[in-house]
Amino acid sequence: MGVATKHLLDKIDRIRAKGDQRRADRIHDARFATASLYKTAGKCKVFTPQEVAAAKEVYQQKLQKSRIKHKIIWILTIILTPVCFYLGYLFLFMFDF
Numbered sequence: 079m080g081v082a083t084k085h086l087l088d089k090i091d092r093i094r095a096k097g098d099q100r101r102a103d104r105i106h107d108a109r110f111a112t113a114s115l116y117k118t119a120g121k122c123k124v125f126t127p128q129e130v131a132a133a134k135e136v137y138q139q140k141l142q143k144s145r146i147k148h149k150i151i152w153i154l155t156i157i158l159t160p161v162c163f164y165l166g167y168l169f170l171f172m173f174d175f
Contacts, residue, residue, distance in 0.1 A: 125133070
């Protein structure tokens with residue numbers, strides 16, 4: 079067995095040992111009620127229903143504006159592409175070859 083392989087196996091064993099120790103600590107804490115099994119939310123912001131409704135309204139407005147913008151872009155593309163081809167056609171045949 080090479081040195082690198084032994085090193086990796088030792089590393090895996092250390093990781094497993096840490097996991098086992100962590101599990102044992104949590105079981106001990108649960109048995110003796112020294113710590114909660116469930117972690118608290120921490121510093122996460124909790125939104126009120128009014129803030130959620132306001133954010134949804136703002137999102138819907140932005141979505142509507144985006145849809146309108148994309149429709150305008152598609153319409154301009156559909157109209158301007160044939161116009162550009164026609165102008166190119168006229169420009170190409172403006173000269174006698």
